[in-house]
Amino acid sequence: QLQLVESGGGLVQPGGSLRLSCAVSGFTLGYYAIGWFRQAPGKEREGVSCISSSGGNTNYADSVKGRFTISRDNAKNTVYLHMNSLKPEDTAVYYCAADTTVVAGCRYNGMNYWGKGTLVTVSS
Numbered sequence: 001q002l003q004l005v006e007s008g009g010g011l012v013q014p015g016g017s018l019r020l021s022c023a024v025s026g027f028t029l030g031y032y033a034i035g036w037f038r039q040a041p042g043k044e045r046e047g048v049s050c051i052s053s054s055g056g057n058t059n060y061a062d063s064v065k066g067r068f069t070i071s072r073d074n075a076k077n078t079v080y081l082h083m084n085s086l087k088p089e090d091t092a093v094y095y096c097a098a099d100t101t102v103v104a105g106c107r108y109n110g111m112n113y114w115g116k117g118t119l120v121t122v123s124s
Contacts, residue, residue: 002026002113004096009118012086020081020118022096030054030074033099033106036081038092038120047108048094049081057105064090086122093117 008020022034035050049060049070058070069082079096097111 002098002100004098004113004115006094006096006115006118009094009120011121011123013124014086014088014122016086016122017082017084018086018120020083020094020096020120022079022081022115024077024079024098027098027100028074029072029077029079031100033102033110034070034072034079035097035099035106035108035111036070036079037095037097037108037111038090039095039117040089040092043092045095050099050106050108051079052102052104052106059106059108083120086120088122091120091122093119 003025005023033052036048039045051058051070055072067085072079095117096115098113099110102110
């Protein structure tokens with residue numbers, strides 16, 4: 001059974017850093033693109049970053065460019081989201097998702113398997 005499990009969320013002060021992990025099981029991570037999404041209270045879910053199956057292509061939302069970095073370790077079946085210079089507006093539940101149909105690159109609108117999310121709160 002294909003599963004994605006997020007971890008690493010928590011409470012952090014503005015300007016701080018967190019690393020989120022997305023551990024996958026039930027499939028070979030190296031075949032699929034992975035994305036990170038977030039949903040803040042009262043807002044729609046938005047794509048934050050995605051990475052192609054090879055790791056050669058990445059994409060970032062304008063709001064996180066230069067602060068967040070996505071990476072993957074296919075041998076460990078894990079994808080990471082390194083978040084630096086966190087702001088209160090980054091507060092949200094963060095989800096990882098897998099796209100098992102994309103052939104190349106990554107895209108936000110093709111994810112078909114989702115984790116349950118991890119909460120990130122940025123507050124002093």
